[in-house]
Amino acid sequence: MGRAAQEPSAGNLSAGRAAVVLPVLVFVAAVLGWEALVRIAQIPHYILPAPSLILTTLWENFGSLAHSWWFTIKITFGALLLSAVLGVALAALFAMSPWIERSLFPFAVVLQVTPIVAIAPLILIYVDSTTAALLICAWIVAFFPVLSNTAIGLRSADPNLRDLFTMYRATRWQRLRLLLAPSALPYFIAGLKVAGGLSLIGAVVAEFTAGAAGRETGLASRILEASFRTEVPKMFAALLLVSFTGIAIFLLFNLLARRLLGRWHESETGPGR
Amino acid sequence: MDAAIAIERMGKRFANATQALADVSLTVQAGEFVAILGPSGCGKSTLLRAVAGLEAPTEGGIRLAEQAHEPGMPPTSFVFQEPTLMPWATVFENVWLPLRLAGRSRGQAREQVHALLRGVGLDGFDAAYPRELSGGMKMRVSIARALASGPWLLLMDEPFAALDEITRNRLNDDLLLWWQARGLTALFVTHSVFEAVYLSRRIVVMSARPGRVVAELTVDEPYPRSDEFRTSQRYALMCSRVSNALRAGEQEAG
Amino acid sequence: MNRILHLARLACIACAVAAVGTTPALALDKVVFATNWKAQAAHGGFYQAVADGTYRKYGLDVTIQQGGPQVNNRPLLPAGKIDFLMTGNLLHTFDNVKNGLPVVVVAAMFQKDPQALLAHPGQRYENFADLAKAPVVMVAKDGQFTWWQWLKVQHGFRDEQLKPYNYNLGPFLANDKAVQQGYSVAEPIYVENQGKFKPIVHLLADHGFSTYSTVIEARTDMVKNRPDLVRRFVDASILGWYNYLYGDRKAANALMRKDNPDMTDDELEKSVALIREQGVVDSGEAVTKGIGAMNGTRVRDFYDKMVKAGLYKADDVDLSKVASYEFVNKGVGLDVKKRLGAR
Numbered sequence: 001m002g003r004a005a006q007e008p009s010a011g012n013l014s015a016g017r018a019a020v021v022l023p024v025l026v027f028v029a030a031v032l033g034w035e036a037l038v039r040i041a042q043i044p045h046y047i048l049p050a051p052s053l054i055l056t057t058l059w060e061n062f063g064s065l066a067h068s069w070w071f072t073i074k075i076t077f078g079a080l081l082l083s084a085v086l087g088v089a090l091a092a093l094f095a096m097s098p099w100i101e102r103s104l105f106p107f108a109v110v111l112q113v114t115p116i117v118a119i120a121p122l123i124l125i126y127v128d129s130t131t132a133a134l135l136i137c138a139w140i141v142a143f144f145p146v147l148s149n150t151a152i153g154l155r156s157a158d159p160n161l162r163d164l165f166t167m168y169r170a171t172r173w174q175r176l177r178l179l180l181a182p183s184a185l186p187y188f189i190a191g192l193k194v195a196g197g198l199s200l201i202g203a204v205v206a207e208f209t210a211g212a213a214g215r216e217t218g219l220a221s222r223i224l225e226a227s228f229r230t231e232v233p234k235m236f237a238a239l240l241l242v243s244f245t246g247i248a249i250f251l252l253f254n255l256l257a258r259r260l261l262g263r264w265h266e267s268e269t270g271p272g273r
Numbered sequence: 274m275d276a277a278i279a280i281e282r283m284g285k286r287f288a289n290a291t292q293a294l295a296d297v298s299l300t301v302q303a304g305e306f307v308a309i310l311g312p313s314g315c316g317k318s319t320l321l322r323a324v325a326g327l328e329a330p331t332e333g334g335i336r337l338a339e340q341a342h343e344p345g346m347p348p349t350s351f352v353f354q355e356p357t358l359m360p361w362a363t364v365f366e367n368v369w370l371p372l373r374l375a376g377r378s379r380g381q382a383r384e385q386v387h388a389l390l391r392g393v394g395l396d397g398f399d400a401a402y403p404r405e406l407s408g409g410m411k412m413r414v415s416i417a418r419a420l421a422s423g424p425w426l427l428l429m430d431e432p433f434a435a436l437d438e439i440t441r442n443r444l445n446d447d448l449l450l451w452w453q454a455r456g457l458t459a460l461f462v463t464h465s466v467f468e469a470v471y472l473s474r475r476i477v478v479m480s481a482r483p484g485r486v487v488a489e490l491t492v493d494e495p496y497p498r499s500d501e502f503r504t505s506q507r508y509a510l511m512c513s514r515v516s517n518a519l520r521a522g523e524q525e526a527g
Numbered sequence: 528m529n530r531i532l533h534l535a536r537l538a539c540i541a542c543a544v545a546a547v548g549t550t551p552a553l554a555l556d557k558v559v560f561a562t563n564w565k566a567q568a569a570h571g572g573f574y575q576a577v578a579d580g581t582y583r584k585y586g587l588d589v590t591i592q593q594g595g596p597q598v599n600n601r602p603l604l605p606a607g608k609i610d611f612l613m614t615g616n617l618l619h620t621f622d623n624v625k626n627g628l629p630v631v632v633v634a635a636m637f638q639k640d641p642q643a644l645l646a647h648p649g650q651r652y653e654n655f656a657d658l659a660k661a662p663v664v665m666v667a668k669d670g671q672f673t674w675w676q677w678l679k680v681q682h683g684f685r686d687e688q689l690k691p692y693n694y695n696l697g698p699f700l701a702n703d704k705a706v707q708q709g710y711s712v713a714e715p716i717y718v719e720n721q722g723k724f725k726p727i728v729h730l731l732a733d734h735g736f737s738t739y740s741t742v743i744e745a746r747t748d749m750v751k752n753r754p755d756l757v758r759r760f761v762d763a764s765i766l767g768w769y770n771y772l773y774g775d776r777k778a779a780n781a782l783m784r785k786d787n788p789d790m791t792d793d794e795l796e797k798s799v800a801l802i803r804e805q806g807v808v809d810s811g812e813a814v815t816k817g818i819g820a821m822n823g824t825r826v827r828d829f830y831d832k833m834v835k836a837g838l839y840k841a842d843d844v845d846l847s848k849v850a851s852y853e854f855v856n857k858g859v860g861l862d863v864k865k866r867l868g869a870r
Binding site: 158160161163164165166167168169170174178179182185263264265269 | 322326347349350351355357359361362371373374375402403
Binding site: 044045046047121124125130209210224225227228229230231232 | 599601602605606619622623626627628629668669671672673690691693695697698
């Protein structure tokens with residue numbers, strides 16, 4: 001029963017383990033170094049809090065911070081979902097009609113390059129619900145990479161395969177489903193990876209400019225609040241949660257990419273995996 | 274017998290004014306194995322694509338006779354120089370493709386796909402992905418797919434050019450077996466004199482661009498052919514005749 | 528008439544040049560003073576002291592660093608990047624002391640906090656209590672985390688009404704029922720200019736928000752190690768305010784317009800009139816003890832009110848660390864006021 005055999009080697013095994021252990025070690029060393037620096041140089045907590053202080057503050061305030069964290073996560077993933085769905089839909093539309101693409105693409109570019117900090121207050125004027133406004137802002141930031149990448153991906157199908165599908169008299173739907181979509185998948189995933197981080201940034205930045213204190217608030221409001229109340233360790237604690245979320249999103253999409261592309265696409269099957 | 278393929282004074286000029294082919298006339302009988310031989314850029318691939326219906330002639334015409342083939346499927350199959358497999362699909366799914374596009378479900382196609390894979394010597398590789406296969410194995414999958422739709426005409430565009438000699442020779446032998454077993458008509462484009470002589474009954478030699486037929490030679494060796502033929506005197510003689518015709522064609526176009 | 532004015536102006540310039548030229552070249556102390564907004568009449572006294580050379584006379588080379596909508600100058604003080612900081616109310620100082628930041632208030636230029644809520648006329652917002660029923664109340668970030676919390680507890684406002692105020696009058700002007708924050712001596716002028724109506728103004732200070740405002744904060748180590756510098760800055764600033772309110776403020780206005788090109792002379796003058804009319808700066812204790820006056824009883828009283836409103840717990844803040852009273856209450860500038868003929 002032959003599959004082309006891949007030789008396991010001692011090198012591969014320890015390389016896999018090292019990939020996890022090494023970054024963790026470096027990270028822990030950095031945190032310890034930070035703690036040492038603060039203690040030795042006696043840096044005041046309102047300039048640079050020590051990691052130990054940040055963690056204690058996080059623990060003490062976890063109840064309220066967790067609420068805000070959940071809100072930010074909801075906005076982030078909501079925006080991401082919107083970006084993915086609309087990005088793919090629009091990319092498919094572009095693939096089917098070059099005229100539509102030419103007409104609408106400039107708008108997409110404008111959306112991409114206009115700073116969200118400038119747009120957010122405007123959107124808040126036009127949209128009543130703060131949550132909806134935040135969602136829209138986060139979506140604007142995350143949308144373009146998905147659209148752009150997927151559009152390119154849909155165009156990247158092997159021309160010989162395209163001819164083959166023509167010869168086998170494939171319907172338009174069959175072509176999209178069996179050829180164009182799988183060809184576009186690696187590009188879409190790459191766009192999604194970028195959009196993942198961006199939707200978090202969008203959610204946070206949008207809330208900085210357009211959020212309101214109150215019940216529906218995310219981590220950005222907590223960061224601002226802590227900043228205005230001069231509670232610097234709490235500010236760092238909230239920032240820590242934001243970073244953690246960003247890392248989690250990054251890892252999540254890496255995993256997704258591995259699952260979907262790991263068996264066949266060069267981006268995920270490279271040497272040493 | 275009426276010709277299975279009749280190419281009459283066919284020419285192809287591209288949009289950028291390149292005249293790829295000029296005044297090509299050729300007939301192919303059903304069941305023949307015909308090689309199209311020529312230097313690079315002579316338009317032989319364009320000719321093959323025109324027969325496949327992927328390019329339209331700008332002058333003259335191509336007629337394909339109605340021959341018995343799998344109903345509901347296209348009468349022609351094409352094998353490219355690259356295996357042109359879907360990298361995201363397994364070997365099974367790749368071979369299943371023509372059947373799937375014609376509406377056969379995975380279950381309906383299973384037996385046929387397995388038989389095809391057995392036929393090309395890839396029994397048991399159903400679940401493998403293309404990137405796990407060698408070049409020769411990928412090409413076998415590509416041929417299995419081409420045969421899946423049950424065509425009467427097999428068009429092959431330098432399919433073994435990228436493979437090493439040993440693999441190429443083995444595939445040459447296998448290809449002849451498959452051709453004979455199914456009674457296919459085969460049009461085989463190549464730039465290798467040796468391959469053309471070994472495989473075909475008739476060799477059509479083309480000139481450089483704009484491509485036209487400069488010679489047609491017949492290889493009288495009966496089928497099945499074997500290694501013995503490859504090392505024989507008559508093979509060497511035939512090869513040198515064909516080479517001369519090829520060289521003459523190149524000079525003629527000048 | 529023009530000719531005489533022209534000659535007079537030339538003469539003034541000549542005098543100024545001479546004055547600068549003949550002043551002995553003292554090494555001036557460089558001081559950076561950060562404000563909490565873009566230059567406006569509410570900062571007038573400080574700009575006056577720069578423009579008319581009062582700071583220089585007190586041996587100070589003062590740079591005024593503006594605040595603004597996206598600018599937060601507050602962390603710069605404990606970090607040592609600025610020397611003095613203007614803040615809008617004592618809540619900031621309470622927070623600082625609560626969190627162990629070594630800063631202290633050294634003067635209170637405003638006896639009354641001009642923080643106010645504005646509403647459209649004819650919408651039944653004549654009474655302050657009506658505001659709590661407004662569908663939309665627009666408050667900026669700073670206020671959301673401070674006095675808005677007090678409004679919720681003390682006056683029944685609710686988070687459902689809250690919308691972020693991004694320093695754009697548009698949403699307020701467009702919605703008759705909207706309420707927004709503002710400085711009683713500033714925003715009403717802009718609303719009248721842009722919206723062509725006089726808004727109803729409810730001063731928070733009239734309803735229990737009894738904090739000092741536009742206070743000067745300094746680092747405790749500067750108060751301890753360089754009290755002379757602090758005293759000079761405070762005194763010169765106080766004089767600046769007297770001169771701005773009652774004297775010739777054209778140079779100060781010009782300086783403020785340079786920092787904030789969106790500001791007009793008309794707006795500045797109208798604002799000064801409101802400051803005087805509402806007794807924001809020169810009222811209460813300041814009348815007898817000089818501008819900048821503050822006393823610990825009032826600080827304690829305000830703190831108690833905030834504790835009652837739930838912003839702090841009773842022992843969160845050591846009130847002795849909130850302010851240093853040694854630089855004010857000395858009647859500095861009262862003579863200037865009399866000389867300028869102000870009442």
